[in-house]
Amino acid sequence: MKAASGILVAALVLWPGILPAADAPPGATSCSGCHATNAAAETPVPKIHGRNADETVALMAQFRSGSKPGTIMGRVAKGFTEDETRAIAAWLASQR
Amino acid sequence: MHPTRRKFLLAGAASAAAVALPLPAFAQSAPRVVVVGGGFAGATVARALKKLAPKIQVTLVESSATFTACPFSNGVIGGLRELSAQQFGYDKVRADGVTVAIQTATRVDPQARTVGLADGATLNYDRLVLAPGIDIRWDALPGYNEAAAEKMPHAWRAGAQTALLRRQLESMEDGGLMVMSAPANPFRCPPGPYERASLIGYYFKTKKPKSKLLVLDSKDAFSKQRLFQNAWKELYPNHIEWVSLSSGGKVTSVDPATNTLTTDFGKHEAKVANVIPPQKAGRIAEIAGVTNQTGWCPIDPVTFESRQVPGIHVVGDATIAGGMPKSAFTANSQAKVCAEAIVKLLAGQTPQQPKLINTCYSLVAPDYGIEVAGVYHPVNGVITEIPGSGGTTALDAPKDVRTTEAAYAEAWFRTITSEVFG
Numbered sequence: 482m483k484a485a486s487g488i489l490v491a492a493l494v495l496w497p498g499i500l501p502a503a504d505a506p507p508g509a510t511s512c513s514g515c516h517a518t519n520a521a522a523e524t525p526v527p528k529i530h531g532r533n534a535d536e537t538v539a540l541m542a543q544f545r546s547g548s549k550p551g552t553i554m555g556r557v558a559k560g561f562t563e564d565e566t567r568a569i570a571a572w573l574a575s576q577r
Numbered sequence: 578m579h580p581t582r583r584k585f586l587l588a589g590a591a592s593a594a595a596v597a598l599p600l601p602a603f604a605q606s607a608p609r610v611v612v613v614g615g616g617f618a619g620a621t622v623a624r625a626l627k628k629l630a631p632k633i634q635v636t637l638v639e640s641s642a643t644f645t646a647c648p649f650s651n652g653v654i655g656g657l658r659e660l661s662a663q664q665f666g667y668d669k670v671r672a673d674g675v676t677v678a679i680q681t682a683t684r685v686d687p688q689a690r691t692v693g694l695a696d697g698a699t700l701n702y703d704r705l706v707l708a709p710g711i712d713i714r715w716d717a718l719p720g721y722n723e724a725a726a727e728k729m730p731h732a733w734r735a736g737a738q739t740a741l742l743r744r745q746l747e748s749m750e751d752g753g754l755m756v757m758s759a760p761a762n763p764f765r766c767p768p769g770p771y772e773r774a775s776l777i778g779y780y781f782k783t784k785k786p787k788s789k790l791l792v793l794d795s796k797d798a799f800s801k802q803r804l805f806q807n808a809w810k811e812l813y814p815n816h817i818e819w820v821s822l823s824s825g826g827k828v829t830s831v832d833p834a835t836n837t838l839t840t841d842f843g844k845h846e847a848k849v850a851n852v853i854p855p856q857k858a859g860r861i862a863e864i865a866g867v868t869n870q871t872g873w874c875p876i877d878p879v880t881f882e883s884r885q886v887p888g889i890h891v892v893g894d895a896t897i898a899g900g901m902p903k904s905a906f907t908a909n910s911q912a913k914v915c916a917e918a919i920v921k922l923l924a925g926q927t928p929q930q931p932k933l934i935n936t937c938y939s940l941v942a943p944d945y946g947i948e949v950a951g952v953y954h955p956v957n958g959v960i961t962e963i964p965g966s967g968g969t970t971a972l973d974a975p976k977d978v979r980t981t982e983a984a985y986a987e988a989w990f991r992t993i994t995s996e997v998f999g
């Protein structure tokens with residue numbers, strides 16, 4: 482009885498009020514593993530947060546096609562479709 | 578009955594009666610999430626939860642007031658950096674509103690939804706996240722136990738072990754033989770043993786040129802193998818020898834009294850021995866019942882909720898994560914996905930299908946970096962690398978790419994640690 486009620490409670494108590502205004506699209510939160518959001522991190526990797534979304538989409542397309550050279554971004558960009566990239570770029574543009 | 582628990586049961590009963598109202602007026606006003614383990618995975622989950630939903634009461638339980646990071650600890654062993662550069666505190670995590678308890682979690686009651694701490698305290702949770710990293714399998718390699726590790730360090734959890742291995746290397750006379758044993762898959766940081774071998778090769782070449790490292794491996798293949806082996810041939814032809822499983826590389830026992838590692842084919846007496854032993858999920862995962870017969874934790878790849886115990890999520894090295902290697906990058910990427918899923922679940926919504934990224938940079942010399950990257954998503958319940966994406970740095974990349982990637986590797990460490998701890 483004790484066990485069953487524990488599970489029952491957990492399944493029923495909800496907090497819809499905690500939801501953030503917008504979701505990050507799939508993959509978007511992983512970019513900051515290399516592209517720092519913390520200004521204190523010293524890095525030669527370009528800043529992509531807060532940047533114009535069309536610009537990000539265009540750069541990602543160039544990485545994907547190979548027309549823009551890079552060490553690693555080609556292999557990262559190929560993991561995302563154009564639609565996914567567009568969503569990520571829009572979200573990144575809204576971030577600091 | 579404990580007062581908070583009573584309140585909780587009442588809340589549940591009330592909402593069961595009024596199905597249309599998911600949040601009864603007198604329910605716990607904010608959900609509670611407890612995170613065990615303040616490493617790359619756990620500290621990230623805790624902070625991401627606060628950022629996404631500041632109302633959630635987040636408690637991070639971590640054994641040590643100072644975290645010592647493994648990435649780049651091979652540089653410490655090779656004498657390229659100091660251990661202090663690996664160490665981070667939790668002030669910024671606290672500043673984000675996370676309650677940090679410097680304590681070891683020793684018990685989990687998934688029915689009562691409580692976590693017990695070593696000091697006797699009990700924490701209630703609505704969702705629990707276990708991010709305990711790895712433990713050594715002390716029963717897996719005959720002769721290797723906690724006492725043996727003081728003589729033949731593993732240095733696979735950074736800290737005193739890292740410093741010990743470095744001291745042993747420093748005090749070894751030139752001309753000595755060092756022997757490393759590398760485990761079978763899966764284990765923390767698949768390229769880690771080979772980065773370590775490289776930087777020890779660098780140390781020998783520059784400081785003790787008559788010395789040699791013998792790597793005895795329980796595998797026939799390893800991460801970024803051709804990149805590493807090409808670099809060894811070019812940079813350390815006299816300093817590193819790798820013995821594969823099929824050439825008799827599997828270490829079957831060790832003897833700390835004589836510093837000897839034994840394979841089916843012979844005995845190797847080492848001046849310095851580095852035993853990287855088989856591993857398993859951190860012990861609290863086993864206590865909580867979220868490990869399976871492999872010693873690791875099966876999870877749902879969308880929410881990182883345990884496949885075995887509802888209400889408990891597992892992230893980082895402790896998980897069985899399909900194609901994703903056990904790395905700090907993976908741990909951080911998974912943690913952010915898990916935090917988003919937890920917020921959705923607490924709000925009664927369905928989490929979205931995630932995409933995840935991993936990258937493992939390795940230094941083969943201070944100015945020579947290589948990496949492997951991957952983008953992943955769940956396919957039929959398994960985290961799977963997206964075909965056509967990912968892969969390693971080109972085998973024939975020119976020298977300037979190696980130099981650039983060495984700089985990016987160091988930048989990656991500053992970036993990830995500033996996100997997790999800064």
Ligand SMILES: Cc1cc2nc3c(=O)[nH]c(=O)nc-3n(C[C@H](O)[C@H](O)[C@H](O)COP(=O)(O)OP(=O)(O)OC[C@H]3O[C@@H](n4cnc5c(N)ncnc54)[C@H](O)[C@@H]3O)c2cc1C
Nearest residue numbers: 614616617618640647648682709710766893894904905906
């Ligand atoms: C030599 C080496 C080199 C590496 N290099 C890289 C690299 O270049 N790039 C990379 O991405 N990865 C690298 N890694 C891998 C990386 O260190 C791990 O994948 C990463 O630390 C996993 O994060 P985690 O949060 O799962 O575990 P950890 O970072 O180990 O954190 C687990 C935390 O949980 C705490 N804990 C455990 N149990 C309890 C408990 N019961 N109560 C309270 N606290 C508890 C521990 O104290 C610890 O702080 C390397 C690893 C090694 C060994």
